[in-house]
Amino acid sequence: MTQPAPPSDDFALADEFALAAESTPLLPHVLGEIASAGGRIPFARFMALALGHPEHGYYSRADLRWGREGDYETSPEVHSIFGYLWARQVRECWERLGRPSEFALVEPGAGSGAFMAAMLTWLRARAPECFAAARPTVLDGHPNRIEAQRRALLARGFEVEHALTEDWLSQPGQVTGVVISNEFFDALPAHLVERRGDDLLEWYVTADGQGALALVEGAPSTPAIEAYFKGLGLLPGDGARAEVGLAAVEAMRRLAARVERGYVLTIDYGYTAAELYASWRKQGTLMAFRRHSPQPDPLARPGLTDLTYHVDFTSLARAAGDGWQAAPPVAQSEALSVLGLAAAMQAAAARAHEDAQRYAADRRAAETLTDPAGLGRIRVLALARGAPVDGLRCLQPIETLMAPQG
Numbered sequence: 001m002t003q004p005a006p007p008s009d010d011f012a013l014a015d016e017f018a019l020a021a022e023s024t025p026l027l028p029h030v031l032g033e034i035a036s037a038g039g040r041i042p043f044a045r046f047m048a049l050a051l052g053h054p055e056h057g058y059y060s061r062a063d064l065r066w067g068r069e070g071d072y073e074t075s076p077e078v079h080s081i082f083g084y085l086w087a088r089q090v091r092e093c094w095e096r097l098g099r100p101s102e103f104a105l106v107e108p109g110a111g112s113g114a115f116m117a118a119m120l121t122w123l124r125a126r127a128p129e130c131f132a133a134a135r136p137t138v139l140d141g142h143p144n145r146i147e148a149q150r151r152a153l154l155a156r157g158f159e160v161e162h163a164l165t166e167d168w169l170s171q172p173g174q175v176t177g178v179v180i181s182n183e184f185f186d187a188l189p190a191h192l193v194e195r196r197g198d199d200l201l202e203w204y205v206t207a208d209g210q211g212a213l214a215l216v217e218g219a220p221s222t223p224a225i226e227a228y229f230k231g232l233g234l235l236p237g238d239g240a241r242a243e244v245g246l247a248a249v250e251a252m253r254r255l256a257a258r259v260e261r262g263y264v265l266t267i268d269y270g271y272t273a274a275e276l277y278a279s280w281r282k283q284g285t286l287m288a289f290r291r292h293s294p295q296p297d298p299l300a301r302p303g304l305t306d307l308t309y310h311v312d313f314t315s316l317a318r319a320a321g322d323g324w325q326a327a328p329p330v331a332q333s334e335a336l337s338v339l340g341l342a343a344a345m346q347a348a349a350a351r352a353h354e355d356a357q358r359y360a361a362d363r364r365a366a367e368t369l370t371d372p373a374g375l376g377r378i379r380v381l382a383l384a385r386g387a388p389v390d391g392l393r394c395l396q397p398i399e400t401l402m403a404p405q406g
């Protein structure tokens with residue numbers, strides 16, 4: 001008779017509470033893909049699964065919650081004034097395009113639908129001619145999101161075209177109009193790299209043998225990473241980690257290609273390439289969020305954790321390609337002020353005695369949207385083709401508006 005094997009150290013030391021905390025419905029799928037790929041997948045592929053796995057991805061899930069009830073709060077969820085102010089910008093773009101009788105108003109990555117709903121509400125009330133000309137289209141990568149967006153917009157009385165981003169990008173022909181997005185590009189998968197001397201390494205995701213995930217380094221998975229930095233003429237600092245948003249660049253290339261004449265307004269956390277890859281930035285910008293708290297480990301609880309990073313505006317602007325002009329990115333805090341937030345707050349203050357509670361809530365929202373340590377840090381990249389980018393309202397310095405008239 002064989003003797004039973006003595007208990008292993010693993011048995012004595014295993015932390016089953018930690019394992020329970022890490023396990024999610026998506027984890028077996030990630031582990032399965034790692035096994036079929038020979039032991040590791042690029043971090044970008046992990047991020048694509050974590051956010052976009054058709055059943056268990058963060059954005060694909062039917063039960064995703066937005067705003068305060070969710071894991072993080074975006075500007076359209078803070079207050080509808082965000083959408084009202086950007087609708088003013090949309091109207092100006094339409095005017096600069098010569099007030100066409102039909103123009104496309106396209107929002108990729110539309111979240112709960114709150115941004116498009118607010119823009120259309122403002123246009124309907126304050127700019128009826130522009131509203132009549134607008135052909136709104138809401139794009140998303142996930143059928144559950146599209147369904148929720150359709151319901152949210154219909155509930156407010158708006159019939160809007162809904163499509164998977166991929167389907168809209170593959171349609172033939174071009175449009176005249178405005179593509180406007182908020183925190184869309186920073187939700188697309190990014191490669192994670194590290195510079196070591198003259199070499200670039202890439203970080204992959206592997207299984208640690210205990211049923212959890214771990215990072216492991218290797219050679220770049222695609223020559224596109226080296227080409228990306230070569231095109232920029234720079235590298236991250238020695239020893240620094242950085243993200244390379246190849247999917248974001250490709251998405252911008254294809255979105256811009258569908259616009260014959262018009263504007264692409266990108267509202268996102270991001271920097272110019274020189275800022276993003278500055279030698280002092282050692283840890284990159286990758287962040288994981290759950291219930292409004294930053295999480296130390298981006299691999300933990302995949303599918304239940306939001307992952308995001310800061311986009312490279314230089315590469316996004318260049319990706320737009322022939323005929324496109326870009327203005328230097330401006331901070332959301334400034335853009336919203338010149339689009340009318342400052343004036344709206346003055347008007348609200350004058351009415352404060354009518355409803356003090358509402359005034360307090362509006363004021364809090366304005367502060368949140370312009371908080372220099374929070375949402376106010378988001379920047380706006382304006383691109384134009386076949387119409388001027390210079391002088392666009394959202395790009396104007398606040399001082400110019402405050403200079404004496406005459």
Ligand SMILES: C[S@@+](CC[C@H](N)C(=O)[O-])C[C@H]1O[C@@H](n2cnc3c(N)ncnc32)[C@H](O)[C@@H]1O
Pocket residue numbers: 052059074075076077108109110111112115139140141142145165166181182183184187188
């Ligand atoms: C950070 S959320 C922002 C949502 C919304 N714009 C807002 O500001 O509240 C990112 C959005 O992009 C969508 N998304 C993620 N990956 C996508 C993809 N590959 N194609 C299109 N949309 C995608 C998500 O479903 C989600 O609606």
